[in-house]
């Protein structure tokens with residue numbers, strides 16, 4: 219968003235929360251005031267306390283970034299199996315960088331990442347998807363528009379050695395989501411925004427991952443599709459037992475959905491709680507939920 223003006227930024231942010239354009243603070247102001255939240259920074263034991271059962275996705279003292287630039291500084295995270303976590307925070311705080319780091323898209327300078335007790339810190343994205351059961355769902359517009367819905371889904375199984383297995387997984391997706399089944403031979407570029415997001419999520423399911431990293435599921439969607447996408451994610455968590463780590467600019471939606479919420483400020487964890495606790499926190503409300 220390099221060319222975005224301050225007024226455009228305000229407009230964009232106002233769409234994420236519940237406030238009006240006028241009532242929303244500038245991006246820089248939010249970032250500055252959010253620093254004060256860091257005084258309540260939780261320790262690793264507190265994070266574990268929020269965990270249901272054994273920790274499943276754990277990050278310990280992560281230092282990561284791009285090239286030589288460190289974006290995340292000593293970042294910790296603990297999520298139980300089948301739990302969901304939503305990361306919120308000012309623009310540029312490093313939320314997506316956490317997902318990138320878990321999936322292997324960043325340089326890691328220190329710290330560890332575990333899934334199911336296994337150290338996955340230095341695995342490649344391919345190994346994380348194929349061997350560690352971690353899938354990354356891109357922000358948006360990642361479907362191949364000239365390929366059919368079915369072909370797009372099968373692309374999700376390109377790491378499976380046996381195409382027949384990918385086909386079986388795709389058939390299971392079609393059984394579950396008849397909306398996609400009805401359109402299996404349709405070009406993906408002709409799908410509605412909500413259907414496209416459903417296809418992007420479904421494509422990640424072909425490898426049958428345990429952990430879903432979901433980057434901004436509501437971005438660019440009309441309100442009616444946003445609810446649909448969150449219902450799909452709730453089903454994947456509650457019925458299929460997937461563990462979800464999500465970044466969501468619509469902080470209200472994200473915190474209503476997730477069991478846990480973390481506020482990230484300048485690459486560091488500033489505040490953690492249940493989704494409900496953060497929704498009820500007046501400072502979080504003022505800074506990220508539109509007042």
Ligand SMILES: Nc1ncnc2c1ncn2[C@@H]1O[C@H](COP(=O)(O)OP(=O)(O)OP(=O)(O)O)[C@@H](O)[C@H]1O
Pocket residue numbers: 284289307308309310311312313314315316465467
């Ligand atoms: N591929 C990259 N190469 C270099 N720097 C990057 C890259 N991706 C992100 N950054 C930088 O890392 C910092 C954190 O970016 P990140 O996208 O993680 O923030 P964010 O909290 O998700 O922000 P937003 O809410 O605006 O999406 C920013 O300063 C950004 O410019």
